[in-house]
Structure formats: structure tokens, C-alpha cells
Amino acid sequence: MKQNGKAKLAVFKFASCDGCQLSILDCEDELLAVAGAVEIANFPEASRAVVKGPYQVSLVEGSITTPHDAERIHKIRRASKFLVTIGACATAGGIQALRNYKDVKQFTSAVYANPSYISTLQNSTPISDHVPVDYELRGCPVNKYQLVEVLNAYLNRRKPNISPHSVCMECKMRGTTCVMVAQGIPCLGPITHAGCGAICPSYNRGCYSCFGPKETCNTKALAKRFKVMGLQGHELVRLFRSFNAEADEFKKESVFHERED
């Protein structure tokens, strides 16, 4: 697996905006150090060079939306010792999972001039629906420092040190006044996985949960609170149905309010 003593790192892309893998190139200060520590074996966004697997760590961005991709992910799994999903697309189906609530076939055949040219699945699904995943890094996009930490951890065969708490905790840590309590702005912070550093509340807006659900999150209680604040069912559907729409907890909650509406 190692060549010249260096572990092979690969980056693979499925349906996505490329933002999460761009986060690697956005580690300007660490980039050359990372490149020195590993052999970048497959990273088409950055290099023409392709080195065959097996790879010690594969970073996978994007969700599965085509029959071809549903097969390709199995090959990647077989070639990878550790498979890490990066971002909301790979971890929770991404923004493109909004299609899951509509009939893709209908708009393919109704609106497309040449539907037969298009090969697509009804649903956009996370990587873990298809193959076992060793670690899921959340965020749309991922936080680049967390990404470096995860990489570091797998290359050194330890567990990544990523806090499992909520965005609320991050607000407290940075000393931001709660936007929900002080300004009555609906905020998904209480149920959202930490990682961004609570950016939105510090800009006077509610969290829209680009990092997705935190572990054991109480979506019901928060939805109830939102209703007391005057939000209606269809607004709750939209809140829970965005960048992590396919994440179990959010999916259940959005479907519940859709039925109720």
C-alpha cells in the first residue's frame, strides 16, 4: 500500500458542487505539507496524474444519483482501506436530494427534449446507503480544518477528534447572543452538528443547518417551538428540507409536517 513510505490518498467525486474537495486546495498553508506527507494518487481536480489503488484513504465527495455511479462506488470501496465521506452530499444526499420529493421521471419525460440521453436515478442517496463508510464528515461545505484533522487521523491510524455537540454550543463558546431568544429568529442551531463555529448566528441570522443533524437531536421539540413562534407547516417543511434533506432525522420531520400541512 505504501510507496516510498508514503500512504496513497485518493479523492473521488459524485454528484456535487466540488466545494468539499476544493476545501483541500483551500488549505493554502497546509497544502504543500499535506502533499509532502502523502502520495496524491488520484485527485483529478488538482492533477492529471493517476496512480492505481489500493489507497489508504479515499475521500469521497458527492451523492449517488446515476446507475453508473451506484456501481462505481463499489469499486472505490474495494480499492480503499479507509473510506471517508466529505460533506453533506456524500453524507446525507446533499441539496440534490430535494429531487427525492418530486417525480424525477415525470420532469425528465415531460420537459426534456431527449429524455433518453439522460440517465438518472429517482433518488439522490448518501454513500452509506451503498457501501460501508469508515467516517462521515459533515458540512456543506466541510470545515477545512476538520478535513485536515480527519486526514491526519486516518494516516496516523487514530480516531478523528471531531466534537459531536451542537451549533448552540459553538455559539456559547464564541460568546454570541442567542438569535432565537434575543431576536426571535428561527434557528436550527440546537439540532445541528457543530463544525462551522456557529457562523450564521454571529451574522444575525438563524442556522439553516448546512452541517446537518447532530447525534440524538430532538427535532420534535424544536419544531414545536417554531410553531409557537408562528411558523407554519410548509415553512417547517422547507427548514428541515434543505442541504441535508435525506438525513433520517430531518427527513422524518419534514415528511411529518408535509402530511400535517
Next chain:
Amino acid sequence: MKEKTKSIKVDYLARVEGEGGLHVKIKDGEVTDVKFNIFEPPRFFEAFLRGRMYTEAPDITARICGICPIAYQMSSVHAMENALGAKVDGQLRALRRLIYCGEWIESHALHVYMLHAPDFLGYEDAILMAKDHPEVVKQGLELKKIGNELVTLVGGREIHPINVKVGGFYKTPDKKDLKKFAKKLTWAQGAAHDMINFVSKLKFPDFAPKYEYVSLRHPDEYPFCEGRIVSNKGIDIAIEEYEQYFEEQHVRHSTSLHSSIKKRGAYSTGPMARYNLNFDKLYPVAQEAALKAGLKEKCDNPFKSIIVRSVETLQAIEDALKIIENYEQPEKPSVELTPKASRGCGCSEAPRGSLYHRYSLDDQGLILDAKIVPPTSQNQKIIESDLWKFVPKFMKLSHDELTWKCEQVIRNYDPCISCSCHFLKLTVERE
């Protein structure tokens, strides 16, 4: 004479954003087929935007592309404000230009140093290039970082900023933070001059097809978010008229639509088009730097887009400095908006070209219909047309060299393939 068939195949194009390939067929020394193949899975943004609130458009459409999220946010906020009849002016408008400057600096530095320069110097990637040219790559990364920091300073985060809002911003930055940042931009000025100097010395193939260039043009500024859509062949229209002049087609080998000018065909958008149509709007230092780097006021060699990008980087740095110098924190971060049944469009200049958005809203502000035309769809036809012209001229190169050069023909346009595969609607196609 015996028939000789050769083909150039690149299954997975590297150093572009998204998934694409290339297939060129040559028979008896003549090019018989060119396909710039985009197989990025469609993501259907225009479909699922329906039923979402107009306020969500900047956050959602940003996710079309991680490299130019600001372009998506700017085109969408302008379209929404156009629909709702709001004017965002003064310092808020200046801040929008400022965040866009950050994106230009970041995206151009990424493309020039990490994606494009390695081609000219024969490296597979920038990391290998860094072994022989460490100072150049380090300076490039520093420049890119400054662009990112500027986006973060105004937008809260470098990829998919959270602070851009229909009507303005959620929060405006402090004057003193911007002033502090100006120091970095002053360093960046010098770095941009080095950048222009560095790329001007690269070797450029002798290749200069004639194009129709399309970009925005503004009476007072090098174009960003506003102005008229113009071309060097007589187009001069308001943004609202875009769809009367341009159309999209669906071809079998691409999951991205091909745009063209109605009844006329391919056109080029992006740095080359902006430069050719707006040289007079560049700051004098940028004009001077361009001329010193060997560009004329017009430039038709797409390989030289790397110089044009570097000149635009300097332009964006100068612009950012000027905006910061005149900045006063506005009283309110955004203007009030009232939803109503309406229709509006917006166009802005993403680093890689014009990006058009159009939305219809209902009286609650829910999106009824969306149309988004990204720069890569607009440039696809011109990329193929370049390849048709390029291959015959450079047939004598070895197979590997020609393949690499063809890849470069594509990379000249910095195509952003994820962007171009968001679509819902397709129009006619006949074989």
C-alpha cells in the same frame, strides 16, 4: 492512399471542476469529429427551486458551484431585486463588488497557478511544479488565500458564504476590519504584478481564431453585476432581453446544455470577452500591465487567457482597495422587500463568464419558475469549435503531446462542469 484513423481520447479531464472527457476523431489527416463530453450527473436545481422562498435562492444556488458561489449569489439577488423592484445602492452595492473581487482573486489565482500554469510548463500538477518553482507556487497560494479571506471577511465563509441576502447582507463589516485587511491587498498588488510578469513569459501556441465575444458592459466600471449585455458583433441589449437573443440546446454527448446566439451560433464569454469588450474600463495600472505583458487592447489567442486572468486579478485588487478606502459602514445591512407576483432577471460576471438567472415569483414570494444559464454551458460550443480548428494546425505533434494540448484548449476556459449540469429545461435538438 490508405485510410488512417486516429483518435484522441481523454476519459476524465483533469484540473477542471466537475466531470468531463474529450473525444477527437481524425481520418486521413482531417478532423471528423470533436466531442467535449460532459458526464457530470444532472442535479436539477431549476426543478427543485420551484416552491422555495425567494429568500432562499442565494443559499441554494450557491451550491451549484463551490468555485464560484458568489457569482450564483450575486446573479440570484440581482434577479430577485429586479423582480421585486428594489434598488440596492451606495455602500451595500460597493460591498457586493468587494465580495465579488474576493471571488475573482481566489478563483483566478487557483486557475492560473494550480490548474493552468502546470500545462505550460509541462507538469501534471501544481504540486510537482512547486518542487521546481517553490516561490511562484507559494506566492500564488498566498494570493489565493487573500481572495478567500476577503470573501470570508464580507461573507462569513469562503465557500458558500452565509452573509449574502436578497436586499443586501445580514450584517455589514466594520470599517476597521476592512482597513486592516487593506494591508494584505497592498501586498497582493505587488504579487499580481509578479503574476502578470510570470505568465507573460510562458510559451503560447500560435492560435487566434475569430470569435464573437459576449460580456456585460457598464458605463463606469469593469463589469461585475450590472450593465448591458454586449458583443463585438453588434449585440447591445438589456439583461431582460437575454432570452430573446440566446438559446440552449441538448446534445447527446453532454449532460450540460449548449448555449448559442440565436441563428448565429457559438460565442465566447469570460475573461477574454470581458477584456476585449471592456479594455477601456480597466484601471490605468491594469491597462499598462497588460500592454507591458505583450497583450494588445484586443487579444484573440485563448491560451493567453492566463495573462488576461492575471490582469483581471490586479484589476480586482485595485478595485477592492478603492472600495475599502471609501467605505463607511451603512446604517442598515439590507433594504426592505415586499414579496409580490413578479418576474425578474439578473446577470453577473463569474470569473469564468456571464451567469444569467431568471425567476418568476408568486404573491407570497415562492419561486414558480427558474432559469439559470451558467458560463460553462455558454462556452461549450466555443470549446468544441476551438478544438476543430486547433487539431489540424497541430497535427504534427506526437499523440501524447497533442492530447495534452487539447486538454489545455479546454482548460483555457476554466470550465466549471458542476455548474453546467444543474438544468431542468431543454429546448429543441435535431440530428
